[in-house]
Amino acid sequence: MDSIAQQMMRNPVFSRVYEQLWRPVFTRLFSLGGTGTADVDRALTAYLSRPGDRLVLDVACGPGNYTRRFAENLTGDGRCVGIDFSPTMLSQAARTNQSRRSSYVRADAHAIPFSDNTFDVVTCLAALYLIPDPLPVVDELLRVTRPGGEVVIFTSVRTELSALPGVRQVAGFSGYHIFDRHEIVDRLRADGAEHVEQTITGQGQYVFATKPS
Numbered sequence: 001m002d003s004i005a006q007q008m009m010r011n012p013v014f015s016r017v018y019e020q021l022w023r024p025v026f027t028r029l030f031s032l033g034g035t036g037t038a039d040v041d042r043a044l045t046a047y048l049s050r051p052g053d054r055l056v057l058d059v060a061c062g063p064g065n066y067t068r069r070f071a072e073n074l075t076g077d078g079r080c081v082g083i084d085f086s087p088t089m090l091s092q093a094a095r096t097n098q099s100r101r102s103s104y105v106r107a108d109a110h111a112i113p114f115s116d117n118t119f120d121v122v123t124c125l126a127a128l129y130l131i132p133d134p135l136p137v138v139d140e141l142l143r144v145t146r147p148g149g150e151v152v153i154f155t156s157v158r159t160e161l162s163a164l165p166g167v168r169q170v171a172g173f174s175g176y177h178i179f180d181r182h183e184i185v186d187r188l189r190a191d192g193a194e195h196v197e198q199t200i201t202g203q204g205q206y207v208f209a210t211k212p213s
Helices: 004-009 011-030 036-048 065-072 087-098 135-142 167-174 181-190
Strands: 055-058 077-082 102-104 118-126 146-156 194-201 204-210
Touching: 004 204, 011 065, 036 065, 036 118, 036 194, 055 065, 055 181, 065 077, 065 102, 065 118, 077 087, 102 194, 118 135, 135 146, 135 181, 146 181, 181 194, 181 204
Parallel strands: 055 077, 055 118, 077 102, 118 146
Antiparallel strands: 146 204, 194 204
C-alpha cells in the first residue's frame, strides 16, 4: 500500500498548495522555527541559478519551483529538465513553472530515462526522504551526471530530536525516511564520487559531490 506521503503527492489539491503553503512551512520546521535551512536554501538556489550554458536535471521536481529557477538564467544550449513520478505534480509544474528553458518528464527516479554522463548538474532537493527505497536513487543521480559535474542533495538527517523514541516510527508510518548521518555521504563515496561535502542544518542535510573527471 502506498504511504501517506505518496498519496499526498498524487493529490491535485496538495500539488496546488505545495509551493505557496506546504513547502515554506516544512522548510521552517526543518530548522525548528528558525531560518537556517531557508538561508542555506536561498544561497544554494542562487548558486544553481547562475548564468551558464549547462544541462541541469531536477529529480523529483514536484511542481517545478526549483526547475524554473534553475532554468531562468541558462544560456546557449542550456536547459533544465524536471522529472517526477506524480502526474498531478507535473501538471502543476506545466501550469505554473514552465519556461523557455525548462521541460518536464514523468519518470521513476530509480530508473532515470537518460544516458550515463548526460547532465552538468543533477539535483534532488526536499524529496529523497519521501521516495521508497531511496539509496538506489543516489546511484542514479551520479550515473547521469557527466564527469566533472555536480550532484546536489537536500534531505533529512538523523539528529538527537529525530532519534527520540517514537519519532522514527511515526516518520516511517507516514512514508518519511530519516537518513543516518553518514548514509548519503557513504553511498556517494561508494559510487566513486569525489569532493563529497555535507552541511547539516536543523533536521536536514545538504550534500554536494563531484563525479570524477
